[in-house]
Amino acid sequence: MSARRAVHGHVDRIRSAVVTAGMDRRGSIAQRLRGTTVGRSIFRAPTRATPRDRAAGHWSSFLLHIYPVKMRRKEIAFRYSWYLGVISTVLLGSLIASGIYLMFFYVPSPESAYADIQNIQLEVTFGQYIRNVHRWSAHLMVLAVAAHMARVFYRGAYKAPREFNWVLGVGLLLLTLLMSFTGYLLPWDQLAFWAVTVGTEMAGYVPFIGETTQEMLLGGPVVGSATLLRFYVLHVAVLPVAIVSVLMFHLWRWRKDSMLDTDSGEPTSDDPVAGGPPAADEVVIEPELEEFHV
Amino acid sequence: MWPHLLVIEFVAALTCTAFLFIFSWLVNAPLLELANFNQTPNPSKAPWYFLGLQELLTMFHPMVAGVTIPGMGIFVLILAPYIDKNPSNKPEDRKFAISLMTVHIMFWSVLVIIGSFFRGPGFNFTLPWIDGLFFEL
Structure with a gap:
């Protein structure tokens, strides 16, 4: 049991290292494009180094404007919604x-x-x-x-x-x-x-x-x-x-x-981590949201 | 939201579209003969989602079947979040709300299924495996 957990932990570390490396490489090209004069005229938030920058990018993006800046991971899992809202919209x-x-x-x-x-x-x-x-x-x-x-x-x-x-x-x-x-x-x-x-x-x-x-x-x-x-x-x-x-x-x-915490403090039977303040890895993007409320 | 939600939505959209494309390739939409005012088909049925209502109309006075029951249904549905003051999302805390919704869904589903598959000429009760289907989508 503990050996299996150790292997899982190892795989997770490797996976996150790979993801981080990939993001960095992609980030650098995209970041350079966003930094140009034309890029700056299109993207109001050119640097995406911190979660706060990424949240700012979402606030100012026309294409992403209907999406929440922040969602809980469990809310985008299949069992939460069965994606029926997305499917209805696609059918429309x-x-x-x-x-x-x-x-x-x-x-x-x-x-x-x-x-x-x-x-x-x-x-x-x-x-x-x-x-x-x-x-x-x-x-x-x-x-x-x-x-x-x-x-x-x-x-x-x-x-x-x-x-x-x-x-x-x-x-x-x-x-x-x-x-x-x-x-x-x-x-x-x-x-x-x-x-x-x-x-x-x-x-x-x-x-x-x-x-x-x-x-x-x-x-x-x-x-x-x-x-x-x-x-x-x-x-x-x-x-x-x-x-x-x-x-x-x-x-x-x-x-x-x-973006409102509708059910924190209400742990559900299928979601034991929902109680209390969200854990760091539970939230997809964790910006300091208050900073962006005007 | 990138990449987490957008990738999921993209895959859901692709799956949905692929299903539609394949289904539409296999099954043609129905087109019967030209509309004829003088020739009433027997049975005459509403679109499937109204067959629950049509079924109710065979059982009750039109005032009850066509107005009171569906009107109450929609009214309660709209007011549901204001009636249900229980803050919990846990199924075990919401036995009454969940039972009520399940009864509501079952009520309409059963009526629509009876209206669709178990009603034949004259809107009389038939068994689809004996008398065949009287249903077009």
Whole structure:
């Protein structure tokens, strides 16, 4: 047992020595580039010698601005989040990319919509493939967002000070459902037409505002050309802007809240080191954060 | 965050994209015949994530099934962090919260599964291994 521990310690020392050497060599080239006139104009914090410099680099980097400067190691382990938030975001990116491609070949009118989809599948380069990516990403995103919410709940990660980010997250779930539902109608086949007929009929059951909501969505008494146009505009303009805006807010809150010690002093059964002040190797970057709060 | 989180996110993104690309290469998105106002398919089903609601509508008055139950569900979900004042993250300290969420998730999952796979013509109860599937994604 002690021999094994000794070997492990030795391997760890070698590994850290290799990592340090690699960082130094990479650091020196990158550092020289950042030190040039052009480099200084791009990177506001050119030297990255101490953890404090690296934190300053994160604060001032546009590309890294949504990331927290500091996170606990256990928060980036797979078992903490199952990476469902990242996966949802990747799926949203895939949906935007494939959706833009499909928009080039689609006109939202009952006369042409179905033929456009057939054209996408048969004539357009990679059309069927891109349509598949869009469809399966959409279904997966509903699952991923719901699973992300369940994971956050079971982890207790919605607790103070992150309550409001949970509320934003519920908003994102509802927006995801609306995105998926409005997109459902666009192929204008039997599946789309009757699924949306059934779905909007359910909206009609809401008292007082139900029938008005249903008529606003449909643009008439039944699913027709007005409905197709409304769903299209919601699907490609209104809802994407809404979902991306709320998502940016959600990520910004994540950046801010990640740096707060939400559960120090609350050791969890799967994480015996979490109690008390974090150990030196527990935190990914350990800058003197107070120095950067303006 | 470099390299720890960014490398993890990059690998997660690549894995996710690879899965999508392979799946989309193997399975085509469905496209049925042109929409026809005069020909109602039997059964007519909403998209799968609304099938729980559609299932509820067969059991209760529309007011209860379409408004009260889902409305309460969303309302409680939004308020969850303000209702749950327990500061602990330990599962053993949160038995009530965890049970409640599990019941909530199971409730909707079971309804969606019944609506998807166990409802056939006329939205009557069927067994998928006897009568076949009445489900399109």
